[in-house]
Amino acid sequence: MLFALRFFLLLSFLAVLVIEGAALVQRHRQDLPWTQLDLSAAPGRFTAAKIAELGSDPPRCRALLAQAGNRSQPAPSRRPSETCGYEDGTLLSLDIAPAPAGLVTSCPVAAALELWERQVQADARNILGTRVRRFVHAGSYSCRRLYNRADGPFSEHATADAVDILSFELDDGRRLSVLRDWRGGSAESRFLKAARDAGCQVFTTVLSPDYNDAHRDHLHFDTADQGSAGWRACR
Ligand SMILES: [Zn+2]
Incomplete structure (x- = not known):
């Protein structure tokens, strides 16, 4: 008994x-490393690595974007040389509109921005009491090496796996620039740092003015697939 x-x-x-x-x-x-990526769910520890892996599977990347309600469209591919170009070009459609319009990135960058903008809007509401209307960028695709050097490794920009963000335009008309507003403890500065930190949740490499002088005027986000090494930067 x-x-x-x-x-x-x-x-x-x-x-x-x-x-x-x-x-x-x-x-x-x-x-968890073995679960499926879900672009509707809040990012977790392995989200950035899973997004970077989408670079090798454009159909799956597009399906995940569509599942999350993102309306970005495939753009014509580009392959000017062995080291430059992309086959997964994506014409971005986001709640925070890229300015100038018509920005094309690789599909993983679109997937990362889909998650990023949700956090950015939440941060804008909390810190600035408004919404973000646009981000002003300095482009994605550019066939060049790191820091425009004559030799050395190619930049993630050479495959459109990166985007550079210069400033933000808010619903209430304010403009926040990385160059002007990064330093200090103002709400604008706190928002810009929150936007950088939100990038760190979904991109494998994030470089800001805190990293070096070359990034004093922009946030560099990229989805470099670091493979099993899993190297990441959030600076
Ligand atoms: Zn960049």
Whole structure:
């Protein structure tokens, strides 16, 4: 009798453990390396790496964007040389409109921006009490090496896997520029840093004025696939 009771208690305990465990995994799906990427869910520990991996699977990248309600469209591919170009060009359609309009990036950059802008709008509401209407950019695709050097590795811009953001235009008409508003403790400065930090959740490499003088006037976001090395930068 006592044995049966103990057995029953043990079984109940195990059942609770399994149910709680399953719920925990469900809540932290985006924190686990083996779960499917979901662009509607808040980013987790492995989101940036999973987005970078989409570079090798454009159809899946496009499907995930569509699933999340993003209306970005495929753009014609470009392959001027072995090191430059892209096959997964994506004409961006975002809630925070790129300015100038007509920005084409690789599909993983579009996927990362889809997640990024949700966090940015939340931060704008909390810190500035308004919404962001546009981000002003300095382009994505550019066939060049790092820091425009004559030799050395090519930039992620050479495959449209990067975007440079210069400033933001708010619904209330304010303009915030990385060059002018980064420093200090103003709300504008806090918002710009929050926009950088939101980038760190979804891009593998993020470089800001805190990194070096070459980035004093823009945020560089890219989706370089670092593979199993998993190297990331958020500076
Ligand atoms: Zn850049």
